[in-house]
Amino acid sequence: MDEEVPGSLGTTSGLSLRLLQMISSFTSLLFMSLGVEFYSYTAFCFLVTIMGLVIPWSFTLALVDGYSVLIKCPVRQRAILLIIVTGDWVLSVLALAAASSAASVVDFLRSDQPSCLPKFCSRYLLSAAMAFLTWFLSLISALFNIWLLPSL
Amino acid sequence: MDEEVPGSLGTTSGLSLRLLQMISSFTSLLFMSLGVEFYSYTAFCFLVTIMGLVIPWSFTLALVDGYSVLIKCPVRQRAILLIIVTGDWVLSVLALAAASSAASVVDFLRSDQPSCLPKFCSRYLLSAAMAFLTWFLSLISALFNIWLLPSL
Numbered sequence: 001m002d003e004e005v006p007g008s009l010g011t012t013s014g015l016s017l018r019l020l021q022m023i024s025s026f027t028s029l030l031f032m033s034l035g036v037e038f039y040s041y042t043a044f045c046f047l048v049t050i051m052g053l054v055i056p057w058s059f060t061l062a063l064v065d066g067y068s069v070l071i072k073c074p075v076r077q078r079a080i081l082l083i084i085v086t087g088d089w090v091l092s093v094l095a096l097a098a099a100s101s102a103a104s105v106v107d108f109l110r111s112d113q114p115s116c117l118p119k120f121c122s123r124y125l126l127s128a129a130m131a132f133l134t135w136f137l138s139l140i141s142a143l144f145n146i147w148l149l150p151s152l
Numbered sequence: 153m154d155e156e157v158p159g160s161l162g163t164t165s166g167l168s169l170r171l172l173q174m175i176s177s178f179t180s181l182l183f184m185s186l187g188v189e190f191y192s193y194t195a196f197c198f199l200v201t202i203m204g205l206v207i208p209w210s211f212t213l214a215l216v217d218g219y220s221v222l223i224k225c226p227v228r229q230r231a232i233l234l235i236i237v238t239g240d241w242v243l244s245v246l247a248l249a250a251a252s253s254a255a256s257v258v259d260f261l262r263s264d265q266p267s268c269l270p271k272f273c274s275r276y277l278l279s280a281a282m283a284f285l286t287w288f289l290s291l292i293s294a295l296f297n298i299w300l301l302p303s304l
Contacts, residue, residue: 041260042256096252097248104256104257105256105260108260150302
């Protein structure tokens with residue numbers, strides 16, 4: 001353990017990144033599903049699925065990070081880090097696709113459909129914005145972990 | 153020039169990747185804009201903008217690749233490669249966002265709007281599929297070039 005990359009696996013900043021990811025994806029899921037008929041739009045179902053994948057992923061890695069911080073011995077196995085980096089990249093690509101799909105459908109609903117009540121539409125919009133935040137946070141995690149990879 | 157990474161800058165496979173990117177983004181642009189009212193949907197305007205950015209970018213890099221192949225001396229300046237890698241990543245992220253936005257709007261139009269004529273809708277769908285192909289090809293270029301970066 002020569003040097004610590006801030007934000008990578010097993011650091012305090014890594015833990016806070018994971019917690020932020022959990023919060024943002026949970027908020028996105030909440031805004032999308034509470035009292036809103038999201039299941040009639042494919043893009044919104046996709047968003048809910050992906051956010052439902054990000055939450056357990058970030059939760060597991062937050063547990064790993066928290067444990068590493070407590071025992072002061074970060075995980076440095078190459079194979080484990082490779083799995084985590086791959087998962088982060090795949091999830092960040094999926095989160096970007098879900099966020100932009102949802103955002104474009106919200107935009108379309110706002111411009112064309114008179115049936116889109118302002119109350120619902122602003123919820124959808126907040127959900128898409130939170131999904132973009134989730135994408136951004138998981139991209140940061142993926143970048144910091146990939147930075148760590150060659151040193152192992 | 154110790155080893156050549158296939159698909160990276162200045163190789164024949166890199167040149168063919170760039171040409172494929174140009175063809176796919178041009179096809180996407182063509183299907184979207186010919187005879188179809190794309191400007192009434194934000195997602196489609198975004199797609200047209202991004203594809204309009206990908207075409208000159210890929211064209212320039214195809215010229216660089218072709219020249220490098222002809223004079224048998226690939227560009228190996230770190231700064232230039234860094235700019236190209238950054239551009240490839242940014243464009244591939246934007247292409248993914250544009251493709252998924254367009255695909256979700258097409259899906260929404262197909263399911264809800266009776267006004268979506270099958271002739272137009274299949275064109276939109278083909279355009280979105282081509283945009284996904286463009287994203288995939290520029291991701292491959294970005295990955296191969298980033299692979300080359302540490303060796304410089």
